[in-house]
Amino acid sequence: MGTNMKETINDVSIDLFYEKGYFATSVSEIAKRCGIQKASIYYYYSSKEHILYNIHKTTLDDLTDYLKQGVAAADDVEAQLRNAVRNHVHFHLTRQKETFIANSELRGLTEDHYQNIVAKRDEYERMVQQIISNGCKQAIFAKEDVKILSYAILTLCTSGAIWFKPNGRLSVDDIAGIYEKFVIRGLKDGGGVKIFSQTPASEP
Amino acid sequence: MGTNMKETINDVSIDLFYEKGYFATSVSEIAKRCGIQKASIYYYYSSKEHILYNIHKTTLDDLTDYLKQGVAAADDVEAQLRNAVRNHVHFHLTRQKETFIANSELRGLTEDHYQNIVAKRDEYERMVQQIISNGCKQAIFAKEDVKILSYAILTLCTSGAIWFKPNGRLSVDDIAGIYEKFVIRGLKDGGGVKIFSQTPASEP
DNA sequence: GTCTATAGGAGGATAGAC
DNA sequence: GTCTATCCTCCTATAGAC
Numbered sequence: 089m090g091t092n093m094k095e096t097i098n099d100v101s102i103d104l105f106y107e108k109g110y111f112a113t114s115v116s117e118i119a120k121r122c123g124i125q126k127a128s129i130y131y132y133y134s135s136k137e138h139i140l141y142n143i144h145k146t147t148l149d150d151l152t153d154y155l156k157q158g159v160a161a162a163d164d165v166e167a168q169l170r171n172a173v174r175n176h177v178h179f180h181l182t183r184q185k186e187t188f189i190a191n192s193e194l195r196g197l198t199e200d201h202y203q204n205i206v207a208k209r210d211e212y213e214r215m216v217q218q219i220i221s222n223g224c225k226q227a228i229f230a231k232e233d234v235k236i237l238s239y240a241i242l243t244l245c246t247s248g249a250i251w252f253k254p255n256g257r258l259s260v261d262d263i264a265g266i267y268e269k270f271v272i273r274g275l276k277d278g279g280g281v282k283i284f285s286q287t288p289a290s291e292p
Numbered sequence: 293m294g295t296n297m298k299e300t301i302n303d304v305s306i307d308l309f310y311e312k313g314y315f316a317t318s319v320s321e322i323a324k325r326c327g328i329q330k331a332s333i334y335y336y337y338s339s340k341e342h343i344l345y346n347i348h349k350t351t352l353d354d355l356t357d358y359l360k361q362g363v364a365a366a367d368d369v370e371a372q373l374r375n376a377v378r379n380h381v382h383f384h385l386t387r388q389k390e391t392f393i394a395n396s397e398l399r400g401l402t403e404d405h406y407q408n409i410v411a412k413r414d415e416y417e418r419m420v421q422q423i424i425s426n427g428c429k430q431a432i433f434a435k436e437d438v439k440i441l442s443y444a445i446l447t448l449c450t451s452g453a454i455w456f457k458p459n460g461r462l463s464v465d466d467i468a469g470i471y472e473k474f475v476i477r478g479l480k481d482g483g484g485v486k487i488f489s490q491t492p493a494s495e496p
Numbered sequence: 497g498t499c500t501a502t503a504g505g506a507g508g509a510t511a512g513a514c
Numbered sequence: 515g516t517c518t519a520t521c522c523t524c525c526t527a528t529a530g531a532c
Contacts, residue, residue: 093515109399111315115508128516130509192396195313230477236462236470243451244444251443258440266440273434274478297497318525332498334527499532507524514517 094132096122101139106185110140110196140193141201147186148208154179155215165223166272172216173271176245177264187249213238223275230277241271298336300326305343310389314344314400344397345405351390352412358383359419369427370476376420377475380449381468391453417442427479434481445475 090096100121104113115136119126133139158171180187194202217238223229245267252263294300304325308317319340323330337343362375384391401409421442427433449471456467 109315111313112399114506116506124515125517126508127510127518131515134509136508195316232473233462233466233470236467237474239451239455240448240471240474243454244448247443247447250447258437262437263440266437267444269436270441270444270478273480274474276477319527320525328497329499330526331500331528335497338527340526497532499530501529501531503526503528505525508522510521511519512517513519514515 093122093124093128097129097132097139098142102143102185102189105140105143105189105193110189110193137196137198137201140189140196141198141205143186144190144194144197144201144205145208147183147190148205148212150183151176151179151187152208152212152215155212159215159219165219165226166228168219169223169275170268170272172219173241173245173268174264176242177248177267178260180246180249181252181260181263184249184252184254187246191246191249213242216242220275229275232275237275244271297326297328297332301333301336301343302346306347306389306393309344309347309393309397314393314397341400341402341405344393344400345402345409347390348394348398348401348405348409349412351387351394352409352416354387355380355383355391356412356416356419359416363419363423369423369430370432372423373427373479374472374476376423377445377449377472378468380446381452381471382464384450384453385456385464385467388453388456388458391450395450395453417446420446424479433479436479441479448475 090099097118100118101113104117104121115129116126118139119129122129133142154175155172158175159168162168162171194205197205217234220229220238220241221234224231224234248263248267252260258266294303301322305317305322308321308325319333320330322343323333326333337346358379359376362379363372366372366375398406398409421438424433424442424445425438428435428438452467452471456464462470
């Protein structure tokens with residue numbers, strides 16, 4: 089819980105939006121859990137949507153900073169991607185509720201705020217795509233469609249936010265390690281791995 | 293559009309839940325797009341939640357049938373997983389709206405319906421995990437945590453439902469092929485691929 | 497089957513006192 | 515800053531006519 093009421097509203101909203109979803113959460117519920125009346129919420133935020141926007145913005149800005157930090161700490165392309173994957177997973181598992189909201193509650197935003205957030209997200213994706221693209225040029229990674237793979241990799245790493253349990257069988261670092269290996273293997277054209285050993289599945 | 297009103301309600305609801313989300317969609321809107329009054333909706337469904345449940349159930353049952361069909365058509369473990377991946381991707385891209393809803397609107401279900409759907413989903417996941425697990429036992433795939441990888445693989449293949457555009461640059465088969473390769477490479481311990489060539493990223 | 501009418505409640509947001 | 519009181523809109527669902 090935050091030390092002042094605005095932080096408390098943020099924390100409570102993150103909990104509720106995560107548990108029930110943005111539309112299913114009412115301002116009264118947020119107020120109740122904060123121990124104030126719903127009218128008092130409007131002293132801090134002019135609308136429920138502004139609370140949501142604030143969560144999106146903070147989460148995405150922090151995630152982007154974390155990616156930049158990881159990339160800057162690496163010398164070559166492979167290390168950059170390893171760090172990008174590790175940091176992406178790490179962020180999504182340690183700030184699970186916020187990232188879950190950021191990934192699932194875009195439709196609650198006003199048009200302006202939506203455009204703003206999507207632009208930030210695109211920028212983040214482009215940075216990751218640039219790393220993969222460099223790896224392909226340097227023949228470190230197999231030549232494939234970079235955009236499609238970047239979506240796949242990011243979604244894969246994001247998915248932990250859905251099922252991860254902080255006190256479960258595996259630690260955040262364990263999972264980050266598993267995904268790092270899987271992604272690097274998937275991108276490299278490992279010597280001797282036959283790519284089509286079988287006729288493709290029938291497609292009705 | 294369906295040929296009778298019940299099918300029309302289903303189709304319209306899928307469109308609206310996909311566009312705006314379940315909670316943000318009202319029964320009046322569904323009725324309006326169907327060309328009837330909202331009261332008439334209740335002649336076909338006893339509640340809005342029943343419409344949602346029907347979408348979940350149909351989608352998940354069809355997906356499970358499609359997986360079984362793909363697995364049955366394969367001789368060895370690797371082919372089974374290739375077919376599982378292809379079929380999963382194929383289904384999610386061709387029935388994009390329904391799978392998007394099935395993956396994002398679980399919270400709209402009543403407790404009973406929720407349990408019912410989650411049980412079906414778990415059964416589907418177990419079938420995929422069984423294939424991966426068999427592959428590990430037969431040393432076709434590298435030994436790793438099967439559950440974590442299965443989540444990763446399924447989420448990755450599901451992700452297409454979010455961004456895929458039917459008339460875009462790549463066809464459904466193109467994308468299924470890219471993901472099939474990526475997943476099989478990621479699971480195999482390709483000869484000569486160094487797994488830790490670099491110190492891991494710093495983790496604050 | 498589809499309609500009109502309405503019950504009955506909950507929602508977001510504001511006004512103005514303290 | 516926080517409260518009480520209230521506005522107005524929209525919602526899901528039902529009743530009963532045609």
